[in-house]
Amino acid sequence: MEILSLVFGVIGNVISVLMFLSPVGTFWRIIKHKSTEDFESLPYICTLLNAALWTYYGIIKPGAFLVATVNGFGILVEIVYVTLFLVYAAPKMRAKTGILVGLLDVGFLAAAILVTRLVLQGQVRIDATGFMCCGLNIVMYGSPLAAMVPNGAGFLLGAAQLVLYAIYRNANPSSNVSDGLEEGWQYQTLISSAASSSSEQSHEIKERN
The missing domain is CATH 1.20.5 (Single alpha-helices involved in coiled-coils or other helix-helix interfaces)
Incomplete structure (x- = not known):
C-alpha cells in the first residue's frame, strides 16, 4: 500500500511540474518581445503564494516530502515568472505587480506562517495550514467564474428582450x-x-x- 501511494505521489508530482512549466511559451514570448503585452501578473503571484503555502504544509506534516519538493520547485519557477514581469512590464503594471507581491507573497505568507507557528500546535497547526491551502486552491481554480457570471447574466437579459420583442412586435x-x-x-x-x-x-x- 505504501508503494502504491508513493507511485501515485510521484505521478502527481510529474503532473504538477508540467503544470508549473506550462506558461514557459508565454514567458518566452515576453522575453522575445521584451514586453508583457496584455498579460496579467496576478495568476503567477497567486500561484507563487499557493506553492509557498503547500511547501510549508509539506515541511510541517510528517511524510509529506513529495508535497514539499514539488511545490518548492514551483516556488522557483513562479519567482522566475514574477521577476520577468517586473523586468519587462510597463511601469504601471510593474508597480501593480510589486504591490501584489508585497501584499500576498510576502505579507500574507509571513502572517500565515507566524500565526500557525505561534498560536497553533501539533496536528491543529497541520490541519489549519491544510485548510488554508485548500481554500486558496478553490479560489484560484474558481476565479474564472467571475468572467462567466456577467456573461450569463447578459445572456438571460438578452433572451428576455428577444421574448418581449416576439410577443409585442x-x-x-x-x-x-x-x-x-x-x-x-x-x-x-x-x-x-x-x-x-x-x-x-x-x-x-x-x-x-
Missing part, C-alpha cells in the same frame, strides 16, 4: 402614444426653427457691426 401602438410622439416631434421642430432663426439674426447683427 405585432401589437398596434395606441393613439395616445402616436399623438404624443407627433406633438413631441412638432415641439422639437418649433424649438429647432426658433434656434435657427435666432442664430441667423445674431449672424446678421454681427455683419452689420
Whole structure:
C-alpha cells in the first residue's frame, strides 16, 4: 500500500511540474518581445503564494516530502515568472505587480506562517495550514467564474428582450402614444426653427457691426 501511494505521489508530482512549466511559451514570448503585452501578473503571484503555502504544509506534516519538493520547485519557477514581469512590464503594471507581491507573497505568507507557528500546535497547526491551502486552491481554480457570471447574466437579459420583442412586435401602438410622439416631434421642430432663426439674426447683427 505504501508503494502504491508513493507511485501515485510521484505521478502527481510529474503532473504538477508540467503544470508549473506550462506558461514557459508565454514567458518566452515576453522575453522575445521584451514586453508583457496584455498579460496579467496576478495568476503567477497567486500561484507563487499557493506553492509557498503547500511547501510549508509539506515541511510541517510528517511524510509529506513529495508535497514539499514539488511545490518548492514551483516556488522557483513562479519567482522566475514574477521577476520577468517586473523586468519587462510597463511601469504601471510593474508597480501593480510589486504591490501584489508585497501584499500576498510576502505579507500574507509571513502572517500565515507566524500565526500557525505561534498560536497553533501539533496536528491543529497541520490541519489549519491544510485548510488554508485548500481554500486558496478553490479560489484560484474558481476565479474564472467571475468572467462567466456577467456573461450569463447578459445572456438571460438578452433572451428576455428577444421574448418581449416576439410577443409585442405585432401589437398596434395606441393613439395616445402616436399623438404624443407627433406633438413631441412638432415641439422639437418649433424649438429647432426658433434656434435657427435666432442664430441667423445674431449672424446678421454681427455683419452689420
